[in-house]
Amino acid sequence: MRRIRKAVFPVAGLGTRFLPATKAIPKEMLTVVDRPVIQHVVDEARAAGIEHLIFVTGRNKGAIEDHFDQGYELERTLAERGKLRELEELRRDSPKAGETSFTRQQAPLGLGHAVWCAREIVGDEPFAVLLPDMLHHGREPCLKGMIDAFEAQPSNIIAVSEVPMSETHQYGILGVGPPGRRGLMPVNSMVEKPPQGTAPSNLMVSGRYILEPGVFSILETQPRGAGGEIQLTDAMITLARARPFNAFRFEGRIFDTGTKLGFLAANLAYALERPDLGPALRDELRAILSPAGQKR
Ligand code: UTP
Numbered sequence: 001m002r003r004i005r006k007a008v009f010p011v012a013g014l015g016t017r018f019l020p021a022t023k024a025i026p027k028e029m030l031t032v033v034d035r036p037v038i039q040h041v042v043d044e045a046r047a048a049g050i051e052h053l054i055f056v057t058g059r060n061k062g063a064i065e066d067h068f069d070q071g072y073e074l075e076r077t078l079a080e081r082g083k084l085r086e087l088e089e090l091r092r093d094s095p096k097a098g099e100t101s102f103t104r105q106q107a108p109l110g111l112g113h114a115v116w117c118a119r120e121i122v123g124d125e126p127f128a129v130l131l132p133d134m135l136h137h138g139r140e141p142c143l144k145g146m147i148d149a150f151e152a153q154p155s156n157i158i159a160v161s162e163v164p165m166s167e168t169h170q171y172g173i174l175g176v177g178p179p180g181r182r183g184l185m186p187v188n189s190m191v192e193k194p195p196q197g198t199a200p201s202n203l204m205v206s207g208r209y210i211l212e213p214g215v216f217s218i219l220e221t222q223p224r225g226a227g228g229e230i231q232l233t234d235a236m237i238t239l240a241r242a243r244p245f246n247a248f249r250f251e252g253r254i255f256d257t258g259t260k261l262g263f264l265a266a267n268l269a270y271a272l273e274r275p276d277l278g279p280a281l282r283d284e285l286r287a288i289l290s291p292a293g294q295k296r
Contacts, residue, residue, distance in 0.1 A: 110229025131207030138252020175200030
């Protein structure tokens with residue numbers, strides 16, 4: 001059986017829902033507490049045993065490459081000033097030489113196109129895709145659970161999370177059969193943003209995928225779909241006609257940090273669980289929410 005060694009991070013999107021913050025700063029570099037969003041997602045991939053990180057970038061995304069580079073001058077200054085804890089943390093977060101690849105999506109033609117741009121670096125092996133906007137907050141890292149399930153039952157796997165039925169029209173939704181080994185559910189249908197009342201379930205596609213390399217040849221010739229973009233969902237629908245596809249239910253909370261509300265909620269959730277920040281932040285929130293705080 002082939003191991004999942006490589007993960008693709010499509011980071012070429014324009015982030016228009018988060019303007020003006022994203023005019024000059026990639027949305028993936030906005031911080032949830034004190035770590036860029038992309039670092040949280042890379043942490044998840046590394047916790048799942050991923051060895052090679054592939055970033056599909058675009059214009060104005062240079063800060064992401066700098067973030068995952070070694071900050072030689074910074075590290076030397078920290079060492080000289082005796083800031084050894086900070087130095088240790090930076091070194092722990094930095095991927096080692098040769099563990100990252102960066103490729104450019106020259107035009108934002110859609111998520112499917114961004115994934116296709118990684119084909120030469122991925123090669124002929126199954127791989128993971130993580131959408132960096134979508135933070136998966138739970139006891140077990142989402143991708144780790146998916147890879148464990150893949151090892152028990154190799155197939156294409158899409159992570160899903162439950163949403164209220166009234167919100168299904170905003171998301172990609174999967175229709176599934178009863179759960180089998182490791183809780184994997186066979187996928188019967190995939191629909192992008194189903195009109196109200198037509199969704200096959202309330203299971204939202206949450207932005208984590210394990211895909212077989214056959215998806216690349218499908219994307220190669222796939223016409224543009226919804227929004228004039230080359231859609232990953234369309235390629236997966238084609239792949240699912242020939243290959244097994246399963247859904248993996250993530251038992252945690254999803255924060256869409258590509259939206260302002262999701263980003264704010266993620267900051268609160270991640271900060272509140274931190275021993276160094278949580279108690280003081282709780283006090284701040286109480287003060288802000290008190291009638292006196294609201295009048296200020
Ligand atoms: P989004 O739908 O969040 O699009 O893409 P976006 O452009 O980043 O953000 P908005 O909608 O304008 O606010 C989902 C994921 O696919 C990547 C994005 O970077 C994000 O991680 N993506 C999307 C690409 O890499 N290239 C594309 O052409 C489109």
